[in-house]
Amino acid sequence: MRRHSLATRGFTLLELLVVMVIAGIVISLVAVNASPNERGRILDDGQRIARLFELAQEEAQLGARPIAWEGNSSGWRFLEATPQGWQPMRTDVFAPGRWRLAMDSVAIVEGGRSGGNGIFRLVFGRELVDGPQRLVLVRGPIRVEVTGDGSGRYLATARP
Template sequence: MKNQQSQRGFTLLELLIVMVIAGVMLGVVSFNALPNSRQRLENDAKRLALLFQLARDEAILRNMPVSFDSDQFGYRFMVREDRVWTPLKDDMLRERSFELSPLELGIDPPQNQAGVHIVFGREPVDKPFVLTLKVPDASIKVMADGVGHYSVE
């Protein structure tokens, strides 16, 4: 007589449980990989802080005022040559769009014009300001101390 050995394999229930666990893990990983609006707004604010530093340095090096002009959809940097503001031709300081748009922009001290206009002068000391970026469920601030330090809160 043959020795009967029981064959061992996975049951359908065991396979289903493994599939459910794998699906839940994949869902958690993909959910965490997608940035939420707060993270996207923070990315824009950090990028702006670095670009403000670069624009300030550019104004000092060129010995010409450089401005940051923005609306709810995007921003650009301009340079003042011969009393006329023209777009700055620089790969880093090129025109860009916000990751989340439209967004609400606010600046302190307040300005009496549409959008935001910040001028970086030729001198190493500028006026301090706070730029606030807002979307319906998040808000973040870019703060300038006037001597070249920019922080995000």
């Protein structure tokens, strides 16, 4: 017959419950911190627009036709130059889009051109090097700038 000593008996129910509670608290903290906040969502939109601007610049050069971007507080659209004038693009990548959160202000502060009727556009031309461009997205105290240096590269940065 075997005898079990106290050293080999295992964990008590209370010890297992304490470990479960601690694990639950840690997991809930990770889940709360993993969900994007308002600043993160606006920065994500800025980064998405920066990538779309890079694609639009490449498409304008490869297709030998200008592409323009227009945006407002609720969303944006891309236009392509045709013999009939500017026409909205319908391809998947350049289809009209919406911001994840509505913006208080969307302003082209550098490199914009008037499209008439008070509408300003960023125009991506056929040239390899273009002028600098800067777009500012504002929602409350959050400000995200999407800047292009003219070489076809764009960067989104958040300002506190």
